[in-house]
Amino acid sequence: MKVRRFVWPAHVVRGALVALCAFGAASAQADNMFGVQLGAGVADHDVKKLDLGLVWDPGLQWWHIGGYHFTLVGEAHVAYWKLNAPDAVYSHIWEYGVTPVFRFIKDTGWFKPFIEAGVGFHFLSHVRQTPDRATSTSFQFVDMVGVGAQFGEHANYQAGFRFQHLSNADIKEPNPGTNFSQIYFQYNF
Numbered sequence: 001m002k003v004r005r006f007v008w009p010a011h012v013v014r015g016a017l018v019a020l021c022a023f024g025a026a027s028a029q030a031d032n033m034f035g036v037q038l039g040a041g042v043a044d045h046d047v048k049k050l051d052l053g054l055v056w057d058p059g060l061q062w063w064h065i066g067g068y069h070f071t072l073v074g075e076a077h078v079a080y081w082k083l084n085a086p087d088a089v090y091s092h093i094w095e096y097g098v099t100p101v102f103r104f105i106k107d108t109g110w111f112k113p114f115i116e117a118g119v120g121f122h123f124l125s126h127v128r129q130t131p132d133r134a135t136s137t138s139f140q141f142v143d144m145v146g147v148g149a150q151f152g153e154h155a156n157y158q159a160g161f162r163f164q165h166l167s168n169a170d171i172k173e174p175n176p177g178t179n180f181s182q183i184y185f186q187y188n189f
Helices: 010-028
Strands: 033-043 047-057 062-065 068-083 092-106 111-124 128-130 139-151 157-167 178-188
Touching: 033 157, 047 178, 068 111, 092 139, 111 157
Parallel strands: none
Antiparallel strands: 033 047, 033 178, 047 068, 062 068, 068 092, 092 111, 111 139, 139 157, 157 178
């Protein structure tokens, strides 16, 4: 009688190892911090946006320079767009996405200013905004730059300003892009 052994597919084993390493690296950091972010923004064509974000700061630090260092945080967002144009096809659009954000932030202190930049992937619930304005794909790249500060005795509070650009990078035409200026506030647990 021949005994058959089950062999896990290579992609499943690799994925499990990557997840295990990522979990191990994250749990090895004592500075893990999670936050809830609330933002508001405006764009051309009479578009307003409310944004709710969940933020994970694994406490990574590298390249300490003059009392500042680089770090990386992960953000997941759900945003609601309100289009006030009189000819809006969809006056309510939802945006979902994730963005890794690089920051250059002060090492210590009650007030820690930073600059930040990130590129992420987002999806829109509707591609058509008005009869003559459409994005052609729900999939959008989102790049942003911003300034802000963490403050408080335990860095529990954060506020900032961001310029955010949504575009499908000419995957498909038309690709008018949308530029938001937004402010945000965050509470870190």
